[in-house]
Amino acid sequence: MSDTPHVIIIGAGFTGCALAHDLTLRGFAVTVVERGEIASGTSGRTHGLLHSGARYCVNDRESAIECIEENILLRKIAAQCIEFNGGLFVALNDEDLSYAPRFEQGAQSCGIPIEKISPTQARERIPHLTNRVLLAYTVPDGAFDPLRLALAFAATAKHQGARFLTYHEVKGLRMDGRARVTGVTVWDRANDKTLDIGADIVINATGAWAGQIAAFAKVDVPVTPTPGVMVAYDQRLTDHVINRLSLPGDGDIIIPQRRMAVIGTTSYEVENLDYIPVLEEQVQAMYASAVELLPAIERSHLRGAYMSARPLVGRASAAGDERDLPRTFKCFDHAATDGVEGLVTITGGKATTCRAMAETTADVVCAKLGITAECSTKEQILLSYRNFYV
Amino acid sequence: MSEAWKITLILLRQKGTEHPPYPQSFEMQVDPDEMVLDAVERVWAFHDRSLMFRHACHHSTCGACGMRVNGVEKLTCITTIRSVTHDGGSLKVEPLRNFPVVSDLVVDMSRFYIHMEQAKAVPVEAVNEANLPYEADSTQEAGMQRLVDCIECGCCISACPVALTTPTYLGPAVLAALQDNLSQRFSPELAAFADQADGVWRCHSAYECSAVCPSNVDPAWRIMDLRKRLISNRVGQFFGKKPNYEK
Numbered sequence A: 001m002s003d004t005p006h007v008i009i010i011g012a013g014f015t016g017c018a019l020a021h022d023l024t025l026r027g028f029a030v031t032v033v034e035r036g037e038i039a040s041g042t043s044g045r046t047h048g049l050l051h052s053g054a055r056y057c058v059n060d061r062e063s064a065i066e067c068i069e070e071n072i073l074l075r076k077i078a079a080q081c082i083e084f085n086g087g088l089f090v091a092l093n094d095e096d097l098s099y100a101p102r103f104e105q106g107a108q109s110c111g112i113p114i115e116k117i118s119p120t121q122a123r124e125r126i127p128h129l130t131n132r133v134l135l136a137y138t139v140p141d142g143a144f145d146p147l148r149l150a151l152a153f154a155a156t157a158k159h160q161g162a163r164f165l166t167y168h169e170v171k172g173l174r175m176d177g178r179a180r181v182t183g184v185t186v187w188d189r190a191n192d193k194t195l196d197i198g199a200d201i202v203i204n205a206t207g208a209w210a211g212q213i214a215a216f217a218k219v220d221v222p223v224t225p226t227p228g229v230m231v232a233y234d235q236r237l238t239d240h241v242i243n244r245l246s247l248p249g250d251g252d253i254i255i256p257q258r259r260m261a262v263i264g265t266t267s268y269e270v271e272n273l274d275y276i277p278v279l280e281e282q283v284q285a286m287y288a289s290a291v292e293l294l295p296a297i298e299r300s301h302l303r304g305a306y307m308s309a310r311p312l313v314g315r316a317s318a319a320g321d322e323r324d325l326p327r328t329f330k331c332f333d334h335a336a337t338d339g340v341e342g343l344v345t346i347t348g349g350k351a352t353t354c355r356a357m358a359e360t361t362a363d364v365v366c367a368k369l370g371i372t373a374e375c376s377t378k379e380q381i382l383l384s385y386r387n388f389y390v
Numbered sequence B: 001m002s003e004a005w006k007i008t009l010i011l012l013r014q015k016g017t018e019h020p021p022y023p024q025s026f027e028m029q030v031d032p033d034e035m036v037l038d039a040v041e042r043v044w045a046f047h048d049r050s051l052m053f054r055h056a057c058h059h060s061t062c063g064a065c066g067m068r069v070n071g072v073e074k075l076t077c078i079t080t081i082r083s084v085t086h087d088g089g090s091l092k093v094e095p096l097r098n099f100p101v102v103s104d105l106v107v108d109m110s111r112f113y114i115h116m117e118q119a120k121a122v123p124v125e126a127v128n129e130a131n132l133p134y135e136a137d138s139t140q141e142a143g144m145q146r147l148v149d150c151i152e153c154g155c156c157i158s159a160c161p162v163a164l165t166t167p168t169y170l171g172p173a174v175l176a177a178l179q180d181n182l183s184q185r186f187s188p189e190l191a192a193f194a195d196q197a198d199g200v201w202r203c204h205s206a207y208e209c210s211a212v213c214p215s216n217v218d219p220a221w222r223i224m225d226l227r228k229r230l231i232s233n234r235v236g237q238f239f240g241k242k243p244n245y246e247k
Helices: A012-024 A059-079 A094-110 A119-125 A146-159 A206-215 A280-293 A295-299 A333-337 A351-369 A385-389 B036-047 B110-118 B155-159 B161-165 B174-185 B188-196 B208-212 B218-237
Strands: A007-009 A031-032 A087-091 A115-117 A133-139 A142-144 A164-166 A169-177 A178-189 A191-197 A201-204 A221-233 A240-245 A254-257 A261-266 A302-312 A329-333 A343-348 B004-012 B022-030 B067-071 B072-075 B090-094 B100-101
Touching: A007 A012, A007 A178, A012 A146, A012 A343, A012 A351, A031 A146, A059 A094, A059 A142, A059 A351, A087 A119, A094 A133, A094 A261, A094 B036, A115 A119, A115 A201, A119 A133, A133 B188, A142 A146, A142 A254, A146 A164, A146 A351, A169 A191, A169 A302, A178 A201, A191 B036, A201 A206, A201 A351, A206 A221, A206 A302, A206 A343, A221 A280, A280 A295, A280 A302, A302 A343, A302 B100, A329 A333, A333 A343, A343 A351, A385 B110, B004 B036, B022 B036, B036 B067, B036 B090, B067 B155, B072 B155, B072 B208, B110 B174, B155 B174, B155 B208, B174 B188, B174 B208, B174 B218, B188 B218
Parallel strands: A007 A031, A007 A201, A031 A164, A087 A240, A201 A343, B004 B090
Antiparallel strands: A087 A133, A115 A133, A169 A178, A178 A191, A221 A261, A221 A302, A240 A254, A254 A261, A329 A343, B004 B022, B067 B072, B067 B090
């Protein structure tokens, strides 16, 4: 092995791709192993909301601050895949109105620029918005193209020397006799071959599946896979993201994407992460809440409905409380938490914060290997996502 | 599950280019309102972990899951089973044509992406930068179709009879991107890219591309429009006029 430390990243979702970008910039040799394609798990199936953080500014301030900081950075480094049109929070009833003072205060304390506008102004911006709107705030929300955001990070990483092994499923972690992870065993799905790859550090960036990978090393990662449904309608109807002015609930966000309006989302727990069925009653519930905000949805048709499992850090105290888990991310150095060397897990977080998740994880990797290298992903404009294939 | 159908899902499998492709059948119970991609994904989740297929967004914004379904190019994440077969019927899913097969349903689209990059196709843009509004019925007027809705799924290239016989042909999506750029501002480099034997002149007006496009980008109309612009500029240049594509 050469002097350059070799890091294996398991998972090519937003986190894995952003981390490959960060680590290659810091001079590491990087191999990304992914059982499917880029962004074929949770990442691809997000609703595509570039969070301003306003959704979390009252009950999850840490996430809110992460979101607004990263929102501004991503708009700069990944402008190619972001449709930045801003968003609104709208109040439809007295309960929503009573949330307004806390919302204003929360946004201000998290540094999220908001502006109060009248119902008339709100309907000027979004002509299809319900006439029941009582009050609205503008927020710097946007929409991103999920696959292309992951690909842009991956493309840049690849051109900086990272190796991507897609359709390579991890079947085990290689351990030496002293509780140290020394590499991975992967199954090449295209050629039906099993191969061993050695590394100085293995990073588990598999999001909702993080517990399954960590189990290969007999360590526990407290992550609660929490799926939500998203429903896409075939008319756009709004150029701005629409949020309900209340604590996060089900079906309270509408995101314009291309010619569609995407409604999200729900929050519950499942057993099998590899196939999450789309539940008809949840689709109906999304429709009902979307119509409240945008009555014109009635005239549009369902174009797609899909599920994906968020990786929430921690465990819900009781079934049904998943919504209360924080949206922040966490990096576990298993040497410190479980006495297993050579394995780091990064999970939790949101697409909007993937760059910060990568930065934190790369810092941990540098510290473990005694390497001094600064993060430079805040400045580097990402290459065109198409370069991943070139 | 509101309604249950029994179908035979036939997937065209191929592992390694040295082996010929072969069909593999799965008897499945499905909800007819499920998408074709859901059925394919279930084969992977519950029957055969070696099955390879591309997918990401599951709502037609990424373009990863283009495949041939019963002989027609479809974006499988928005194609209901009801729309392509019947109870007791079969559903044949094959990889896109006119691209090299990597494995099973996955094709190598790198050449296509290089061309899209050369054509300077814009993938995503904010409303204030867009040259066409979103709101407009796609059936109203061909000129209102937004190229930025092109999700680079490759369905148009797979459906194109010319691409089938001429691998060097740029293909519909690339020419559509060139038309979109050239109709906004003249670029000698992009005009030359379009104005070549394997470019805009290779098209035989089969219109298959527009028939299968899941985003209503209407590449065939764009190719015809691009020809018109190129010809009119050639004639104009003959009489000493400067090229002007913006009309």
